Amino acid sequence: MDETDRxxxxxxxxxxxxxxxxxAISEIIPKLVHPLPALAPKAARSIRKTxxxxxxxxxxxxxxxxxxxxxxxxxxxxIAPACDILAGSGAAxxxxxxxxxxxxxxxxxxxxxxxxxxxxxxxxxxxxLYESIFPREVRHAAGEHYTPEWLVEHVLDRAGLTGDVPxxxxxxxxxxxxxxxxxARRLHCGGHSFIDRVCGFDMNPLAxxxxxxxxxxxxxxxxxxxxxxxxxxxxxxxxxxxxxxxFDLVVGNPPWVLWDNLSxxxxxRTTPLWKDYGLFSLSHSEARLGGGKKDLAxxxxxxxxxxxxxxxxxxxxVINPAVVRGGRAGAGFRRFRIGxxxxxxxxxxxxxxxxxxxxxxAVKAGVLVLEKGRTTSYPVPYGVxxxxxxxxxxxxxxxxxxxxxxxxxxxxxxxxxxxxxxxxAADPAYQARTGAFTGGANGVFxxxxxxxxxxxxxxxxIAEAAKAGIEQRTGIIxxxxxxxxxxxxxxxxxxxxxxxxxxxxxxxxxxQPMPERLLHSEFPATYDWLDGFRAELLARRSSMIRxxxxxxxxxxxxxxxxxTLSPWKVVWRRMVKRFTAAVVGAAPVAGVPKxxxxxxxxxxxxxSDPQEAHYLCALLNSPxxxxxxxxxxxxxxxxxxxxxxxxxxxxxKFDAGDSAHAELAKLSQAAHEQVAxxxxxxxxxxxxxxxxGEMGVF
Numbered sequence: 001m002d003e004t005d006r007x008x009x010x011x012x013x014x015x016x017x018x019x020x021x022x023x024a025i026s027e028i029i030p031k032l033v034h035p036l037p038a039l040a041p042k043a044a045r046s047i048r049k050t051x052x053x054x055x056x057x058x059x060x061x062x063x064x065x066x067x068x069x070x071x072x073x074x075x076x077x078x079i080a081p082a083c084d085i086l087a088g089s090g091a092a093x094x095x096x097x098x099x100x101x102x103x104x105x106x107x108x109x110x111x112x113x114x115x116x117x118x119x120x121x122x123x124x125x126x127x128x129l130y131e132s133i134f135p136r137e138v139r140h141a142a143g144e145h146y147t148p149e150w151l152v153e154h155v156l157d158r159a160g161l162t163g164d165v166p167x168x169x170x171x172x173x174x175x176x177x178x179x180x181x182x183x184a185r186r187l188h189c190g191g192h193s194f195i196d197r198v199c200g201f202d203m204n205p206l207a208x209x210x211x212x213x214x215x216x217x218x219x220x221x222x223x224x225x226x227x228x229x230x231x232x233x234x235x236x237x238x239x240x241x242x243x244x245x246x247f248d249l250v251v252g253n254p255p256w257v258l259w260d261n262l263s264x265x266x267x268x269r270t271t272p273l274w275k276d277y278g279l280f281s282l283s284h285s286e287a288r289l290g291g292g293k294k295d296l297a298x299x300x301x302x303x304x305x306x307x308x309x310x311x312x313x314x315x316x317x318v319i320n321p322a323v324v325r326g327g328r329a330g331a332g333f334r335r336f337r338i339g340x341x342x343x344x345x346x347x348x349x350x351x352x353x354x355x356x357x358x359x360x361x362a363v364k365a366g367v368l369v370l371e372k373g374r375t376t377s378y379p380v381p382y383g384v385x386x387x388x389x390x391x392x393x394x395x396x397x398x399x400x401x402x403x404x405x406x407x408x409x410x411x412x413x414x415x416x417x418x419x420x421x422x423x424x425a426a427d428p429a430y431q432a433r434t435g436a437f438t439g440g441a442n443g444v445f446x447x448x449x450x451x452x453x454x455x456x457x458x459x460x461x462i463a464e465a466a467k468a469g470i471e472q473r474t475g476i477i478x479x480x481x482x483x484x485x486x487x488x489x490x491x492x493x494x495x496x497x498x499x500x501x502x503x504x505x506x507x508x509x510x511x512q513p514m515p516e517r518l519l520h521s522e523f524p525a526t527y528d529w530l531d532g533f534r535a536e537l538l539a540r541r542s543s544m545i546r547x548x549x550x551x552x553x554x555x556x557x558x559x560x561x562x563x564t565l566s567p568w569k570v571v572w573r574r575m576v577k578r579f580t581a582a583v584v585g586a587a588p589v590a591g592v593p594k595x596x597x598x599x600x601x602x603x604x605x606x607x608s609d610p611q612e613a614h615y616l617c618a619l620l621n622s623p624x625x626x627x628x629x630x631x632x633x634x635x636x637x638x639x640x641x642x643x644x645x646x647x648x649x650x651x652x653k654f655d656a657g658d659s660a661h662a663e664l665a666k667l668s669q670a671a672h673e674q675v676a677x678x679x680x681x682x683x684x685x686x687x688x689x690x691x692x693g694e695m696g697v698f
Contacts, residue, residue, distance in 0.1 A: 007128055013110045014071055015132050016050055020110065021067060024103055028063040029055055031097040036062045039138070041469075046135035062097075064133055065206060069094040072126065072209045074107050075114040080216040080223040089212070090205035090234040114217075122185035122218050124149075124178045126210040142204070143255030143296065146175055147318060150392075151358045151365075152182045158351065158369050159249050159316035163190025166197060167248035172237035172304045174200030177211030179251050180232070184218045195219065199247070200232040201240075208234045238296075238303045239269060246310035253318040254300035258293055260542055270299060276339055277302040279332035293638075298323060298333045301368070305345055306338045311373040314348070321352050321366040324399070324411045325632060326639040331408040334401070336376050346374035349381040350399060352413075354634055356385050356392060364637050378407075379417045402632045402648045410639070412632035412648070429653035430616070432605050432646035434574075435486075435598030436502065437558040439545030442599075443470035444533045445503045445557065446485060452590045455479055456525065462500060470536055477526045481505055483594050484587035488601040491573055493621060494668070494675040496582035501589065502597050505530070505553075506560040513553040530555045558600075565595045566606030568613040572620060574601050574641040579629070581620040583613045583672065603643050612654040614668035615661050618688045619651055619697065621668075628698040652697060660691055667691075 014021060036058040039047065047057035055063075069091045076085040086092045098104075114125070127146055131139070139146070147155075156179070161167060163186035171179040177200060184194035200211050215230040216223040235242065259267065274280045279298055297319050305315050323330045336345040348369040358365050379398035386393055398417045403409035438445045443466025451458040457479040463472035484498035505514050505526065520527045530537070537554050540546065548556035572581040586593040598604050607613040619625055632648055633640040655661050667684045674681040692698070 009113055010125075010129050011132060013113065014129060020103070020106055021133070024067040024070075025051065025055070025060060025063045027099045027101060027103060028066045028097050029059045031099060032059060032062050032066075033097070040141045043135070043138040043141045046137035050135050061134075061138060066094050066097045068130065068133060068206050069209065070098045070107060071111070072206070072213055074111040075125075076209070076213040076216065078111050078114040079213060080219075080226045082225065082227045083216065083223075083229055085209050085212045085216075085229050087229055088233065089208045089229075091209050094205065122181050122188070124176050124181055124214055125217060126176045126214065127178060130176055130206070130210065143257040144175065144204075145253060145256060145318075145359050145363065147178050147253045148358055149178065149182070151318065151353070151367075152178050154351070155179070155251055155253075155316045155318060155367055156182060156186065158349070158367055159251050159314050161186050161249055161251075163187050163192065166190070166192040168197050168199070168245075169249045169251060170199045170201070170244075170247040170308055171252035172201045172250065172308060173252050173254050173300065174202050174211050174232060175204075175207045175253070177207075177214040177232065179253075180211055181214050181218055183249075183251070184215060188218070195226075195230060198231070201235050201237045202232070203234065203236050205234050208232050237308075238273065238300055244308060246313075247308050248310060248313050250304050250309045250313075250315040251317070254297040254304070256320060257296040259296070260293065262296065273303065274299055277306070277332075278335050278337065278339055293329045295320060295323060295329075298330065301333070301370075302338060305370060305372055306342065309372045311343065313372055315345075315368075315370045315372070317368050318358075318365055319368045320637075321350070321354060321364050321634045322637050322639055324350060324366075324368070325413075325634050326410055326637070327642055327644040330410070334408045334410075336370070343373050344375050346371040347376045347380045349383065351383040351385060351394070352634070353385050354636070356387060364634050379414070382411075382413050384413070410632055410644075410648075414631060428647040428650070430605050430646060430651050432603050432643040433561070433563050434559050434643050435600045435602045435604065436504070436560055436564065437542075437544070437600035439540040439542035439558065440466065441470075441533075441537055441540055442466055444530070444536060447482065447501050447503055449482065449501055449589075450474065452479065455590075457482060457590060459501075459503075459529075466536075470533070473532065475525070475529050475532075477503070477529050478523045479590040479592075481523055481526050482589050484589060484596045486571065486584060486596050486598045486602060488573055488599060491571055491580065491582055491598075491602060492675075493580045494582055494617075494671045494681055496571055496584040496596075498584070498587050498596050502599075503529075504557070504560065504597060505555055506557055508560055508562050508565050511561050512551070513548065513556040516553045519553070519555075563606040564597060566608060567595060568607040568610050569596065569598070569604040570607065570613045570616045570620065571598050571602050571604040572641055574603055575636060575638055576641055577635040578623075578626040579620045579641065581617045583610065583617050583668065585610060603641055603646075605646070609654075611656065611662070611665045614665040614672075615654045616651065618664035618668040618671075619692060621671075621685070622688050622692040622698075624689070624692050624698040625649060649698070652695075660695055664688060664691055 039058050044057040047060050051060050169183045180198045180200050183198050187194040202208050211232040212229045309315050348371050351367040353366055354364040379400040382397045382399035383394040397413050399411040399413050401407050401409045402412040443463045446462040446465045447459040449457050456476050458476050460474045463470045482501050483504050485500045485502035486498045490499045507514050544558050568585050570581055570583050572579050584596050587596055633645050667688050671681040671684040
C-alpha cells in the first residue's frame, strides 16, 4: 500500500467527515472541563464551517484535541506497545476527557492500520490528518505552518546534513516531527543510529506525542521493544530555563506570529529577551511608525542559536523574507549578533521561495542559514527560486544592506557582488506616509452619509468594515469632522476616487486625538456618537492605538498628521507586486472641498502642487521604479509599497523648470484622463518609460 492510499484510508477513518470523529465530538464535549481555551474569531468561524454549529466552536476545538490525542496514543500502542508515549508530554490531561464507551473499541479496531510500517517508515504519518482535523485558521492562529516534505529536505540540504557524519539535530518547534523523521532517515542511511541523535520541542502536547510516534515508526519492528519515548519534549523553546546540551544542527520552521497578535501575558514575559538579544533596537517613534511589528520567529531564531546551537555549527530555519528585506521591525534581527557582546551569527545564505508558495500564495517563505561564531560579510548569496516547466529552479543573486553605512537596514538583492555605487536613502527628497489606522475599528470611523443637513449630516457606520462584530447604527453628527475616505479598493493605476467617508477626530498638528473636553463642547453630537462605541474602541488590541488612548482619548487613531491634510497626494496600494500609483486632490463633503484621507493599507506622498504629484506618479508607475523596488522588497509582501521603501528609490526633487519633469507630469495627467474615459493609456506609459530611462533615475 503506497502513501496516497494510506492517506485516503486515514482520512476516511479519522478525518473531519468520519462518523467516528462526529461521534467522538458528541461524547467528549459533556466531559470537558471549563473554562475552555478561547478561539480567535476567524478560527471560530472555520470550526463552525467544518463541523457545524450544534456546539460552541470552543467546545468542538477542545473535543478535537482530546480526539486527536486518543488517536495518536492508540496508534502508538500499535507501533510500540511497550512505550508510554504520553509520559511528560502534557497530553495526559486531555485524555481524561476520553469517554469510556464503544468508541474505544472502534478506535482500537481502526488503528490497526498503524501496525504496518508506512512506506519506508520515515514519513510524518500524522501531518495531513492533523491539517484536515484542525482547520487552517485554527492552526495559523497558533503560528503553525506545517512544512511540505520537499521544503523539509531543502532545509536539511542547506544545513549540510548528509548522514555521513553522526550529527546531533534539534528542531525546537518540531510540530508532528517532519524535520525529525527526515533527519532520522538521513542518519539511518548513513549507517548511524538516530534515536538518540534527534531531538524536538513543541508547546503543543498533540504535536509532541505525534512526533514521538512518528520517530518510533521509523524504527520499524524494533519499535516493539522500545520502552522510553523518543527525545521530544513539551516546552517553550523561548521561555524554557531547562539546561540543554548544544547541538550540531538546529533546523525547523519556527512559529510566525506578529507581536500585536501575541497575548499580553506572552509579550510581557518575553520582553526582557527581546531586549537582551538586541531585537528591540528602535526608538519609541520608530516602533510606533510600524517598526514595532516584529515577528516571533525573530526571537525564536536568536533564542535557538543562543541556547541550542554549538559554536561553529549551523542553524537553518524557514522564515519570512520580510525579516531580512522588510522595514525597521527587522533592524535588530539584522545585527546578527546575540545580545550586545555575544557570539556573532554569519549569514551563510538566504533562499527566497516566495514564488514557490510552499504554504499558500499569501504567505512568503524563505530559508535562512546561519553559522554561529563568525562575522557576516556582505554581499551574501541570495537564491531566488521559481518554477519553470514544472521544475524548481534557483537564480543565484546577492544581498546586501540597502544603506551601506547601516548594516541593519533592509537588504537589497542585486545581480553582482560589486559594491554599491550610491546610497539613495542618505538624503531622500521625499518622505512617504502611511494612511489612517483605526486599530481594527473601521466599522466605527468609516461612515456613509445618508443626508446633508447644513452643518450636520445623517450618517450610518459601515459595520462590515470592522475586524470584529460592530453594531450598525445611524445618527446625526457635525459635518466638519467628516472627510472623504480613500480605501484600498478605491485606488488603481492612474485612478483614485474616494468611495466613502471617515470620521476624523484627531488634532493633525499635535498628532493626538482631540481632547475629550474640547470634542464634547465643540462637537457634542460626534462625541455622543463615539461614546456609543466606547466599549468597542477601548477593546482595540493594537499596541500603538492603546498607547495613544492611554495618553489621549478613547477614540484615538494613528497615522494622522499635517501631511494627512495636504491638498494633493500621490497614493498607491501596499502589499502588491508593482506600483499602482494615482493622484488625488480634494473632494467635497457637504459642499466644502476637503483633503482626502487614505486608509492604512495605502501609502502616499503629500504634495501642495498637482504638477509635482503627477510627476511623482509618473516616476512610480514606471517599470524602472518597480524593478528597483524589487531589489529590496518582497513582491506582495507587507513591506512592498510601504512608506520606508520610498527613501531607497532616490526620487529626484521636482523641478518645474526641468523639461523632463514637466513632461512626466503632463503624461501622468493624460494617463489619468485616458483611464477615466476607458481609453488606452499604454502610449503614455511607453513614453514615461522612455523618459525615465533617459533620466537614469533608477
